[in-house]
Amino acid sequence: MATVNHNLPSEVSGGVEAGTSTRGHTNVCLLCGCSILQQQSDIVLRENPTEMQQSIYNIIESRVAPRQISSVDHICHACWMRTKREVIRMNRQDENRPLRDLTDVDVQQDESQPNEAAPAEPTQLEPSVRTHQIVLPHYRRAANSTHNCVFPNCSSTTFHNISDKLRATVLHNHHYYLPKLARICSEHLTNNSWDTLLTSDNSIETFNVEQIQHVFSFVNTFSPTLDFDDIQNMDNRVFQYWIGLTKEKFNMLIEEVPRISQLHRGVLGTAALLLKMRTGDSDERIATLLQVPRRTLEGLMDKVREILCQDFVTRHLGINHITHEELLEHNLTIPNGLFGGEIIAIVICDGTYIYIY
Structure with missing residues (x-):
């Protein structure tokens, strides 16, 4: 290159010395x-x-x-x-290049230069070398994209950011890493299907250096316990991960059933009951998460369950939770024609889910 640049002035024809042109741009x-x-x-x-x-x-x-x-x-x-x-x-x-391709290149280079001595000092890494992928046998990750939900085959177009505390919780419980740009839709944030991510079709087994450094940046935010006595200071995403409801909906439930608030640690008992219904974890594990003795927690959940059955379920389940006029609005055109009018409440009973002793 230096030789070419040195010879450029001598190659200018007409005896004109090379340099900045005085014509054109x-x-x-x-x-x-x-x-x-x-x-x-x-x-x-x-x-x-x-x-x-x-x-x-x-x-x-x-x-x-x-x-x-x-x-x-x-x-x-x-x-x-x-x-x-x-x-x-x-x-x-x-x-996206598989790790085995990079390994094959390294092996071929080693075989092609068997007698070449190793350099005395390490040389600066090229950009392609810094992108080497690392395979972690028991961990996988989602794609680092803002355009799709981390769950496969999701057709939603509205996504939410993922907090570091939720990343740490999912990484600890499911061995699944959610990158910086990963997003999740409202439906999958509510559903308790995190276990399916590790074996899903779009999970990736390779990690780069930047992603591993990101793990170290948020892993300390993971807490092995939950404090439902201080719900307002809990991370919104972590709260919804464990309970299945947002804080707003959970507070609406508590306000609709005043007896829960009047019960000592009734809010904690409600959270524990919803957590058990969502995860299916044992009472012992839930007691460890909430830092409450198991027998105390079981007593709280029994009391909250009884209150909900008496004050909440009856308002939202069964024929008595709506008026006759509201029931008429549910009549369809074909049943009205078959059974004779719009002033008759029509109820179709299906015995599929009736217990038979």
Whole structure:
């Protein structure tokens, strides 16, 4: 390269010394050649460049070779963004590249250079080397994307952010990592189907360095216990993970059944009962999570269950929780024609779920 640049002045014909041209545009894009005199441009050669800027420089350098890039060279912003997108695309391809391919390349290099001595000092890693993937046998992860739910085959278009405390909880309980950009829809946030993620079709077994560093940044936020005596300070996502209801809906339930609030630690007993219904965990495990003696917790859940059956279930289940007029509104066209009118309440009884002794 130095030889080519040294010989460039001698190759100019007509005896004219090479240098800055006095004709045409002097401020042009290094790649596309358009004028950048009155439009946004970016400098190519920078001091202390970031990893992204260095990758962009490498691509530009390969395109203009054998010409060397100087400190005064600029490219238009369109070319800069186009090159940046190319770098991002190359990095994604490297991340999706299986680990065995990288291992095969390393082995082939070792076999092709059996007698070459190892370097005395470690050299600086190239960008492609830094994207090596690591396989963790008992852990998997979701795709690092904001455009899809972490659960497969989800057709929802509305997603929620994932808090670090929920990430830590899911990682601890299900060995599944949710990356920075991962999103979840309202339906799957409410459903208790986290166990299916590890074996789902879109789970990924490889991790890069950045993702492992992210795990270390939030893993300390995991708490092995839950404090339902201080619900307002609990993380919203973690609360919904364990209970299946948002804080607002849970508070509506407590307000609708005043006897729960009047019961000593009735809110804790309600949370424990909903947690047991959602997870199916044993009383001993739930007592450990809530830091309450098992017998005390079982007594609380029994009292709350009795209150809910008396004051809540009767308002929302059975024929007595709605008026005759409200019941008429549920009549359909065909039953009305068959059974004679819109003033008769029509009830169809199906014995499928009736216990037979």
